[in-house]
Amino acid sequence: PQKAKWWKEAVVYQVYTRSFSDSNGDGIGDLPGLIDRLDYLQSLGVQVIWLAPHYDTPNVDNGYDIRDYRAVDPLQGTMADFDRLVAGLHERGMKLIVDLVINHTSDQHEWFRQSRSGPDNPYRDFYIWRDGRDDGPPNNYLSIFGGSAWEKDEASGQYYLHYFAKEQPDLNWENPKVRQEVYNMMRFWLDKGVSGFRMDSICFISKLPGLRDLTLAEMESLEHVYVTGPKIHDYLQDMHHEVLVDRDLLTVGEAFGVSFEDTPAFVSEARNELTMVFHFEIVRIGRHDWQVQDWTIKDLKAVLRGEETSSGPDGWLTSFLENHDNPRSVSWFGDPSPKGHGPSAKALATLLIMRRGTPYIYQGEEIGMTNIHFDGIEDFQDINAKGIWNNTVGIGKMSAEEVLHSLRRVTRDNARTPMQWDASNHAGFTTGLPWFRVNPNHIDINVAQQDADPNSILNYYRTLIQLRASQKTLIYGDFEDVDPDHPAVIAFTRTLGDDQFLILINMCGETEHYILPHGLKIAEVLLDNMSASVENVLPNLKPWQAGIYRLA
Numbered sequence: 001p002q003k004a005k006w007w008k009e010a011v012v013y014q015v016y017t018r019s020f021s022d023s024n025g026d027g028i029g030d031l032p033g034l035i036d037r038l039d040y041l042q043s044l045g046v047q048v049i050w051l052a053p054h055y056d057t058p059n060v061d062n063g064y065d066i067r068d069y070r071a072v073d074p075l076q077g078t079m080a081d082f083d084r085l086v087a088g089l090h091e092r093g094m095k096l097i098v099d100l101v102i103n104h105t106s107d108q109h110e111w112f113r114q115s116r117s118g119p120d121n122p123y124r125d126f127y128i129w130r131d132g133r134d135d136g137p138p139n140n141y142l143s144i145f146g147g148s149a150w151e152k153d154e155a156s157g158q159y160y161l162h163y164f165a166k167e168q169p170d171l172n173w174e175n176p177k178v179r180q181e182v183y184n185m186m187r188f189w190l191d192k193g194v195s196g197f198r199m200d201s202i203c204f205i206s207k208l209p210g211l212r213d214l215t216l217a218e219m220e221s222l223e224h225v226y227v228t229g230p231k232i233h234d235y236l237q238d239m240h241h242e243v244l245v246d247r248d249l250l251t252v253g254e255a256f257g258v259s260f261e262d263t264p265a266f267v268s269e270a271r272n273e274l275t276m277v278f279h280f281e282i283v284r285i286g287r288h289d290w291q292v293q294d295w296t297i298k299d300l301k302a303v304l305r306g307e308e309t310s311s312g313p314d315g316w317l318t319s320f321l322e323n324h325d326n327p328r329s330v331s332w333f334g335d336p337s338p339k340g341h342g343p344s345a346k347a348l349a350t351l352l353i354m355r356r357g358t359p360y361i362y363q364g365e366e367i368g369m370t371n372i373h374f375d376g377i378e379d380f381q382d383i384n385a386k387g388i389w390n391n392t393v394g395i396g397k398m399s400a401e402e403v404l405h406s407l408r409r410v411t412r413d414n415a416r417t418p419m420q421w422d423a424s425n426h427a428g429f430t431t432g433l434p435w436f437r438v439n440p441n442h443i444d445i446n447v448a449q450q451d452a453d454p455n456s457i458l459n460y461y462r463t464l465i466q467l468r469a470s471q472k473t474l475i476y477g478d479f480e481d482v483d484p485d486h487p488a489v490i491a492f493t494r495t496l497g498d499d500q501f502l503i504l505i506n507m508c509g510e511t512e513h514y515i516l517p518h519g520l521k522i523a524e525v526l527l528d529n530m531s532a533s534v535e536n537v538l539p540n541l542k543p544w545q546a547g548i549y550r551l552a
């Protein structure tokens with residue numbers, strides 16, 4: 001049986017501050033804007049906020065390029081605002097986790113400025129510098145955002161490594177001084193009252209010894225290579241021992257590239273590394289890297305089962321369908337048209353909250369925010385989308401239409417449009433000019449309207465979250481897919497001792513004639529997005545019908 005922990009019972013809400021709520025009219029969301037919305041977040045029933053990077057940054061990658069780990073980005077507010085945020089959450093019985101970006105810093109970080117100033121500088125070894133090979137970079141590593149992962153520094157003639165943008169040089173974790181600096185910085189924020197960390201790209205921090213060239217196959221899936229550094233577990237255990245131990249924190253690692261089989265090593269409680277990780281198999285279903293592909297509900301169910309076992313006997317897991325790096329789930333897995341929007345968003349909510357694992361709601365998901373329309377490349381903000389464009393259309397490798405077809409669907413920008421608070425101009429996000437376009441559908445999809453409608457997606461989320469909080473079985477119970485082969489319906493049970501629930505989700509926009517396997521029978525409806533009664537849940541599941549039921 002699972003040990004009880006607050007971070008298993010909590011539902012987490014991810015705030016992408018820049019797009020959440022702007023208090024001063026500069027068009028960029030900020031900490032005071034978030035503080036103004038805490039009552040709303042409390043009313044949703046979430047207990048934890050995951051805050052996007054709030055550190056001083058030149059904003060090349062929306063804050064994932066940190067210039068000063070101990071200062072607040074002036075666009076987002078002040079240290080006093082940060083302290084007020086923590087206090088405001090604690091007053092409401094809620095907690096804060098912050099984003100920890102320690103695979104790389106900004107190239108404007110003081111450590112990098114020093115490091116770059118010459119091979120003899122004491123900070124040189126804070127980053128990864130190598131001599132070039134022939135007339136090019138030290139090896140054929142590629143950046144996740146496209147192009148070489150090496151940038152030449154003209155002054156010394158050497159190259160530095162950057163897995164992401166060239167303005168995001170990778171830290172050298174081999175250097176014990178780097179580790180000590182990072183640990184001190186983590187203690188600084190823990191002393192301010194944060195309850196844990198979301199660790200960005202954490203599985204990339206250990207580099208491959210020798211930095212050999214990648215094979216062609218490896219170049220196609222960089223993340224699977226970059227997570228295989230041999231010291232990753234030493235570093236995480238060292239960090240745990242130095243900083244995390246005995247503090248009862250939520251630590252969630254971004255495990256982009258880590259296979260399900262390799263996951264127990266990160267999350268096993270006995271190993272003292274992380275409490276849970278994010279996998280990308282579910283949110284990346286239906287695409288290869290950034291190119292869209294066909295997918296089926298059966299594929300999705302296979303991934304759900306695979307992820308379920310990835311926690312091993314004494315680890316924990318996460319459940320999420322959206323974040324700031326992925327398109328909107330209702331546009332990807334559901335049906336964003338007026339007819340399918342409400343039912344499919346509720347069906348996805350049922351999956352998100354009722355799986356085993358700590359659920360993470362991304363801002364706007366609780367009202368079913370959708371992807372936005374892009375005409376041409378000039379409509380995009382995302383540094384990743386621009387990199388993809390330059391490396392395809394830019395060098396004549398692919399046609400603009402072909403690339404746009406995928407980019408429109410997959411770009412991270414889809415998740416970064418301003419939060420839709422109401423039907424007013426700029427959706428109540430700002431009184432100024434928003435930094436990024438507001439989705440015109442805020443007229444119909446917004447918090448104010450859904451708050452007032454008992455049948456809204458928002459109120460369905462509230463009910464789901466309460467239900468999960470009230471039933472230990474829905475938190476700690478085992479998960480079993482009871483119908484792996486059905487092509488349209490997800491059917492699973494959650495079981496703890498004698499207590500058992502059935503979750504049914506019709507993942508398509510057609511009525512499904514559905515018979516429960518193994519002679520199972522529904523005895524009680526706890527929640528059903530079509531308000532069906534015991535007698536009429538089955539045999540005809542309506543389009544996107546979903547719910548939680550007790551079995552006879």
Ligand code: ISL
Nearest residue numbers: 061064101144164200201256325384412
């Ligand atoms: O979203 C991706 C590409 O579009 C992923 O490859 C993503 O870059 C990867 O999951 C790492 O993401 C994290 O680190 C990046 C930052 O840009 C992302 O926003 C962050 O979530 C670099 O810090």
